Amino acid sequence: MATGNQLPADLENEVSKANGKVSRVMGEIGIAIATSDDPKFADKAARIAGVGSVIRDAEAQWINPPAVYTDQGVLDNVTGQSATNPATNPFFQFQWGHKAINAPAAWAAGYQGEGVRVAVLDGGFDLDHPDLAANIVYSRSFVPGESAQYALGDVGSHGTHTAGTVAALDNNIGVVGVAPKANLLLIKVLRDSGSGSFSWLLQGVLDAVNQKADVISMSLGTFLLRNGKYLDDNGTPADPSDDFIGHDAKGTQELINALTRVMNYAHSQGVTLVAAAGNDAIDGNKDGSGLSIPANLPNVLSISATGPAGWFANRTTNLDRFASYSNYGTPDVTFAAPGGDFSLYPTANWQYDMVLSTGNSPGAAGQYYFSAGTSMACPHAAGVAALIIGKNGGQMDPTRVEAALRASADDLGKTGRDPLFGYGRVNAYRAVSAVQ
Template sequence: MYTKPLTQKILPLFSLGLLFTFGCAKEDLTPTEDFSATSAQQATQDGPTVTLDSKRYIIIASGDQLPSDITARAKSANGTVTSLLSEAGIAVATSDDPQFAAKASKITGVRSVVRDFTYQAFDPQKERSADVAANNVNPPSTGDSNPYFPLQWGHTAIQAPQAWNTGAQGEGVVVADLDSGFDLTHPDLQPNIVGSVSFVPGEDAQFRGAGSSHGTHTAGTIAAADNNIGVIGVAPKSKLLLVKVLRDSGSGSFSWMMSGIVYAVQNNAKVINLSLGAAFLRNGKFLNDNGTPNDPSDDFIEHDAKGTQELLVAISKVTSYAAKQGVTIIASAGNDANNGNKDQSLVHIPADATGVISISATGPMGWALNPLTTNLDRLASYSNYGTSAIDFAAPGGDFAYPGSEIVVFKGVRQYVWALDMVLSTAKNGGYTWMAGTSMAAPHATGVAALIIGKNGGQMDPARVKAVLRASADDLGKPGRDAAYGHGRVNAFRAVSQAL
């Protein structure tokens, strides 16, 4: 992870870090003793890597279910089933036999067998913008008693306070957040946590990494409690099921994510947040896990276009299973500033999977300088976009402001560009700013929880999406457009509709 110092301790009221996240972390800026840092947007980092696992395989059923004897049949093909997601027609297996995929693919009832993929979920941001008018005034609301609520411009953008004032706060809804590790003892999260689990071998759900905690941040945006301590979530009375499917370092396997989705469905989640993913080349160019990254002469580069296609089939089986069980799935669209209308060489997984609602990111530029008039709905500089790729937009933050001025804003002394990012919970009971479509997805997930809560805690995902669509603010070109999809989500309008 690329890091550089921020300058001097500039937050006298409470200790806040700054993290640029692109699906996850890019920069972790820690206060130091001087003001020598260059502007954040000059930082660069290589994009996410996707690696073929040489010994872990995903077995995909030809129908809804795998053969009942798949464990024994896989053993006969020299493999060991390590995870059986029978409800979704998926199994995960390991094998030292390089011919395992070919052998297991011949089992009756098996559509295909592909190698699992390891991916680095946190990717870079690049410049892109689109301006729309805004009106940035919050009414008095329940959020006012939380000290850092005034710094949460994203709630203003989606009219969350107005939604809370109608009585909609997500009560009765369990939201599963699939991410890296979490601060399970954070005072803003602990009141709403109903369970936690890890699918990452060797790591428990508690965040123990050296860097910033991506999972803690997304969880706080969804459902930080209204407890007068720090920040407040979009759905502050919803409950959190925290599911670790990425290492604290931000990498993970898609089989872990699929296992996490099935677990969430089976444990009463009604909304799943996926602030993670990777962009695949459709031609399937990957590094084998026996290879050497960043070596252009490496012999372990492989082309596996079928692997990309079948991975999407596998994940779509899992997401379709979730939808049939009444679970809404929301995912970040990705942070490559990719124009899906012009460049269709990439597949974004899981955002492109069946039934998944894909979210682009918006963010202001210089909000702290003109909080009442600054446009909060610019397409963020890093966000992917494309008419068919984006369902909705939501606040994800940005750091495109070109200056390095420091202001005192809402009692906090900070860089102007830093305040354009999303403030939420962080490790060790703290708070941090992040920017990315990873921050946009939990805003939309929170709105979905408000909608479902108003409906009594149960709602068909197609209906949830229909309400999101009918209530979204139609920004950009009329109708569905490349930047905002059907529009930027609006919590107040969503809960004010007849369901």
């Protein structure tokens, strides 16, 4: 990483002298990626004039897919009820999240995200899904050895699920997205298993900017320790779980600096950044051990999750309960959105409290599954941002998008910004109805 934002002009030659090879130059943010077999390469490269730091490219488990997506009996029940109670999109009646954010009223008012480009950064995607394919205008993978196409074979493709919540087509098939006329840029920055390196995320954000994304939706995250030591909410040292990445304090800070650079750059280029707050029930007001990345970086809108309990039995139940797993904290949450919950597990029909969206389709027919997490909340909020930008005619400054979200959010919990819901749960209709 350069001392400033400008890499040395002769970087490749100097890196070669240090027994390394530059594989990618990200000149926009003053960062380059290099490889070397020399154990002393980092020390040598750090002495190159104009180089401020050399960071080892750490890996993390950015997504932990739930153990249960749904069982076939539940899907059959959904299919059966949809057949006897047809809607424009048969599974729409099970998308309680759209009701919670008042999305149908926004569509009826004429706002569906037309012309807006939303980049979804995730694992692999079902690029041929009939509820997504016509809205996909770009796909790319930064994961070596894996294409953008999800290849594990099971229905539970996390990237496909989040993409569907943003912009599944309004096509009389399956589900519908919050912004059903938005264009999807599907960028793979994680393995299908949910793991990946920090450099893939950096490259994915830059690629989204270069592809003229208006919104970047990041349903991924890891907990990056500030000083290599984890303290729980009571200030007690604890062994970090697999979700937490521990490094030395300097290395950790440099990783944060690198990620901050790319997010600030994207924001400066007019991109609205939206990320999942995290699923570890961390109280950011008490735990100062680290940051949920990328949610807690500057210029990123961090989205906590809401979800009902017993919705299937009582369709009038509260849809805005704070989700049992969601991270929270006044400095850590910007907005809330429907993410679903499993608080009644394993009682009957608990899956219906989760979010239904698109899944990988091994065959020609579309597949769907239920899931819950701030990963599901993030694309709801990204979709509302797309509706706002679509109303504006595109190319909207992200500070204006955030202001519109704040002005239109439903203020839940304590008045004003609070630890659970931030400035409030996003409201699609109010967002497109307000004067901007």
